[in-house]
Amino acid sequence: MRRLKVVLVVADGLGDRPVPELGMRTPLELVDFSPVADLLSRSALGLWDPIRPGVRPGSDTAHLALFGIDPTNNYPGRGPFEAIGAGAVLNPGDVAFRGNFATVSDGAVILDRRAGRRIPEAKELVEYLNRNVGEIEGVRVEIYHATEHRVAVVFRGPGLSDAVSDTDPHAEGVRISESRPLADDEAARKTARLVNSFTERVTRLLGECPLNSRRVERGEPPANAILLRGAGKMVKYPRFSERGELSVERAAAVSATALVKGVCALLGFEVLTPEGATGGVDSDLMSKARAAVELYRRDYDLVYVHIKGTDAASHDGKPHAKVEMIERTLRALSHIVDNVDLGEVVVAFLGDHATPVTVRDHTSDPVPVMVYAPGILTDGSSRLTERDARKGSLGRLRNVELFGTLMDYAGRVEKFGA
Amino acid sequence: MRRLKVVLVVADGLGDRPVPELGMRTPLELVDFSPVADLLSRSALGLWDPIRPGVRPGSDTAHLALFGIDPTNNYPGRGPFEAIGAGAVLNPGDVAFRGNFATVSDGAVILDRRAGRRIPEAKELVEYLNRNVGEIEGVRVEIYHATEHRVAVVFRGPGLSDAVSDTDPHAEGVRISESRPLADDEAARKTARLVNSFTERVTRLLGECPLNSRRVERGEPPANAILLRGAGKMVKYPRFSERGELSVERAAAVSATALVKGVCALLGFEVLTPEGATGGVDSDLMSKARAAVELYRRDYDLVYVHIKGTDAASHDGKPHAKVEMIERTLRALSHIVDNVDLGEVVVAFLGDHATPVTVRDHTSDPVPVMVYAPGILTDGSSRLTERDARKGSLGRLRNVELFGTLMDYAGRVEKFGA
DSSP: OOOOOOEEEEEEEOOOOOOOTSSBOHHHHHHHHOHHHHHHHHHHEEEESSTTTEEEEEEEHOOOOOOOOTTSSSSOOOOHHHHHHTOOOOOOEEEEEEEEEEEEETTEEEEETTSOOOOHHHHHHHHHHHHHHOOEEEEEEEEEEEEEEEEEEEEESSSOOOOOOOOOOSSSSSSOOOOOOOSSSSSHHHHHHHHHHHHHHHHHHHHHOHHHHHHHHHOOOOOOOOEEEEEEEEEOOGGGGGGHHHHHHHEEEEOOOOHHHHHHHTTOOOEEOOOOOOOSSEEEEEEEEHHHHHHEEEEETTTEEEEOOOHHHHHHHHHHHHHHHHHHHHHHHHHHHHTTTTTTTTEEEOOOOOOOOTTSOOOOOOOOEEEEEETTTOOOOOOOOOOHHHHHHEEEEEHHHHHHHHHHTTTTTTSSSS | OOEEEEEEEEETOOOOOBBBBTTTTTHHHHHOOOOHHHHHHHHHEEESSSOOOOOOOOOHHHHHTTTTTTTTSSOOOOOHHHHTTOOOOOTTOOOOEEEEEEOOOTTTTTEEOOOOOTTTHHHHHHHHHHHHOOOETTEEEEEESSTTEEEEEESSSSSOOOOOOOOOOEEEEEEOOOOBSSSHHHHHHHHHHHHHHHHHHOOOOOOHHHHHHHHHHTTTOOEEEEEEEEEEEEEOOOOOOTTBBBBBOOOEEEEOHHHHHHHHHHHHHHHOOOOOEEEEEEETTTHHHHHHHHHOOOOOOOEEEEEHHHHHHHHOOOOOHHHHHHHHHHHHHHHHHHTSSSSSEEEEEESBBOOTTTTTSOOOOEEEEEEEOOOOOOOOOOOOOOOHHHHHOOOOOEHHHHHHHHHHHTTBOOEOOO
């Protein structure tokens, strides 16, 4: 089979519901599609359910499925991916937790599970802990600040297990829970012991920390404990070149978002954040487009471009900002399309999950998808609204089905059977 | 996310095929939809395959999927659910069989696997056995009459197994089979022993029973044995409040059908059968609608209304009766819709499986579905026929996907991932 290159452009959070502020139209229904109208008319449209209908995807699980790894079988839980999103580089076997700064009394009774939620000194507290916690029983412990009171905690070393209970009792007015092994093996017992030593050490260090004395002086609850939940043990994902069902050797991703960059790195992408790309609505999308064209011209089989600003506008509940970000994304897509050989490439444009501006969070709504490939059965639409996508000839694809479809149009899927 | 209430109305057996008696239209194509035309025009339509395309659902498996429990992984077989449909309340660990009254010779050779099928005294025979069988090896045995010659037999107690073979040889002219353990463990050996003692005791008791002497006098085959098949061990289903992926605390079901009531009770619904509700075509549907409105006004997150008459008309092969039952159901739905706040509720109307009147049994045809939610992408149809549903923007949802979709519109699904 003739092998084509693949260029995949994701507008994060694309796909929406009717918005009162837009006269019950969706942001996509207000978008000017003219920069890519010709491409759209030569494409097939459809819908994609990143996990399956009715399941709200995270950015991590959606990206695993987008690249052909079924997250319903290959997802170690949020702990490791929270850490990746906060900038950690994890190795298979590392055990990571989601955590909260909390306020506890002298007797370790939880007074506030989120230590007031607003903790401007959270980053400094994390640095202080990372300087002082160090190793426990020869296992390295790393803390990463996520947002507000949220952290991720990584235990690195051999012989660890994620079969341990939370120290977060998910309630206030009770003591921090002791972590217990949930499996009858040495790894679980060792990890529970480490977690309990961690809790003790962190509570002591935070209790002594001058940053907390100042919070108390200002009448704010001290961030004097970390509650852990959702242990997950990092799994090993196959690199593209290790996936027998695919013929993809080299892949490159253009993104400025830590979680997406982390997932791409795990799957074997070379990851690039070009000058001016920010992961926000102020990102220089043409810089990303130019980077993608350059990667396409080098010997990458798959070039992925991730645009985060559409999701940021959605989480902020700003429909007009979302329309503008989509239009800027389409101009970037248009620049890419103008600089590739449409006889030799598969181009897809889609969302990684829906983030309706009225909901301001990820939902399970299927996302609109456009697939261009030489000789594909076209729908002849020059727009890609949710309603156009519903009528599209690709139908409604689930989970890894979209990736397989794209790779097959590119002649890169092995036959299953004789 | 903002949480909405959910009201779910099922017309059992909704969904049909063209009927010669109706000029090759389906019952839904003759229905007057005007009581809910406005609601329909503000809804999305689609199709639902309760299990997956090509699998004929039972009422039990369809209802498990309808409420988000995948029956392909969590179904213990028909034995326990036949017992539930006959009024049993099962506990996890109970082992239940489907059974037939049969006619055997003195030497336990099967002469008629169904004892003539017509057994007006079946209920009395079951009561007689329940008074006299009692316990075997400390395990309580309960027999429930289902329909005609059919019974369900429940063994209650710890240490039982469903890995035992049938005593029903599925043939006549041969002896009742001995039940054998199908696993090499004490539970299977004990259960097979119990089943064989049961067979022996029941055959002796039925042979002595005056009801059978009278059948013989009238020239009817005596119901002098019970053949068992399809052992199933009751599993434990999570209550709504135990399901981490959902935020549903309280659910209520309105139904007059034993099997549906039993499934709902297993899943943690509070189950209500209002005055006048019969589970037949003579049921007082407005009484059900009023009960649903009252439950909606109390603090239930999910209110389920089950209407059986549509299925009864289908099994009887009566298309006009089915049209009338659907119209009565729509008037009940309209009463509910008039008494809820459409800004704060998700409303769905659908079948639990298709029962075409020409087939007079459940088929795997997908069922029409209507979903209303504030701000949903609408289809603008004022009818819900099979053909309208096929064009609907929800597409074709399978198994637990519909429940997830409804719960996500209600803001009650946890995110899978970070």
